[in-house]
Amino acid sequence: CNQIRIQKPHSPSGVYEIQPTGTSILIKVYCEMRQTDGWIVIQRRSGGVVSFDRGWAQYRHGFGSLAYDHWLGLEKMRMLTKDTTKVWTLRVDLWDYGGGHAFAEYRDFRIRDEGTAYRLHVGTYSGDAGDAIRGAYPGIDQNGAGFSTFDRYNDNCSPCIQGDIAFDSCTDNHGGGWWYSSCGSAALNGDWHSSDNPIFWGSGLHWLTWKPMTYSAKVSRLRGKQD
Template sequence: MWNRIFFCGLVVCLICLTDQTQEQKTPLVVQGTDCTQIKTLSPRATSGVYVIQPAGVTSPFMVYCEMLADGGWTVFQRRTGAEVLFNRKWAVYKQGFGNLRKDHWLGLSKVFALTNGGRGRSSTMRVNLWDFEGGTAFAEYSDFRLGTEKESYKLNIGAYRGSAGDAIRGKYTGIDQNGFGFSTTDKDNDGCSPCIFGDIAEDECSFSEGGGGWWYSRCGSASLNGDWHPAGEHIGWASGLHWETWKGRVPYSARASRMMIKSV
């Protein structure tokens, strides 16, 4: 009896391991420079994992493509729960982590490659948000790109449009995240030395955000890589999935978020 249970459990574990590593064993046959090109060449392409090779990149890599009516979008961040921890250090944020079909961060080096390869082309970045009450919102930015690693993958965005508000530029002056480098707990680029919030002095924004990496500027009002909080525990936390121009004054942690790029 126990031998049979052990054997069945072992089989289940092996199946799980096979499923987790299957993406990594998929032959890297390049299907396009990005999801936008794949959708353009194959209008009936459906959402899923594809292999891309942006211009100027020597090694292809896998991404999740969200194929929508307005084109193919390359997803570089997805949060839907607490299964994947986002309190990671610089090297991991550079490389990427998580499951492409589920919650993940694609990697700063890959996002850089996607936004800096082609001449005469620019990228649009879209943030999708979901709350716990059944509502959704989005923020979209033109001319999105990242700086080099030496520039700490500095954030560059153009004009905003959307329904969530421009949280990257902030609810008030002095916290614009545009033009700031990416920060993690082991690589601080947030401009706080310290930042004073009432009677609180903040030296490193990433720590207050549960270790989540982001383009902090005096902490700012956008941060989607903090701790994920479940329903009933999503209001009032300093850490969370924050887009403060979308909700009220009390910190509200979103139920889910998605960040993606489309070349134009």
């Protein structure tokens, strides 16, 4: 998307067909075009119409509508970021129920192959939402974690403890697939909650260096950009 924006500066936001570097495969993505750059939308959450409580195969392939709430797909993320000569940035945007906004950006964003459970790698953090991927406290670093779903656990729970509650997997407690590491401080694929009931302890859209576990974001968006 960023290359499209550079070559054709007046390109509008929308669905585009692109070819990841080093592949012969064309994939469809939503490009969010800004004044100075273009981003691929990896995840968008803004309501409860699209369920994110899905298994491995669907998280691998992707689901939802590219122009609305969706998950791009782990395999597409891998193809996009696999060329180590290219630098990718991951940006996380979060909105609360009062209209507040926060963001986190990570340089050197990559997703490894399925044999590693699509392991997440991020580099230097910047932003005002806090570095939730590396954790609000020691021992829950999600950088380097594999992806987990309700039918495939890679979360290091044996069991995991939250308060006085023990559970066998983070997806059982948080809902939705994610790069869990003893659950961790970041989890944006849980159940979406309306503004009528934003406070709870269970599944939600969590970024614990921004808001406490009792709060779920109203809107989240994950985007990737190649320099």
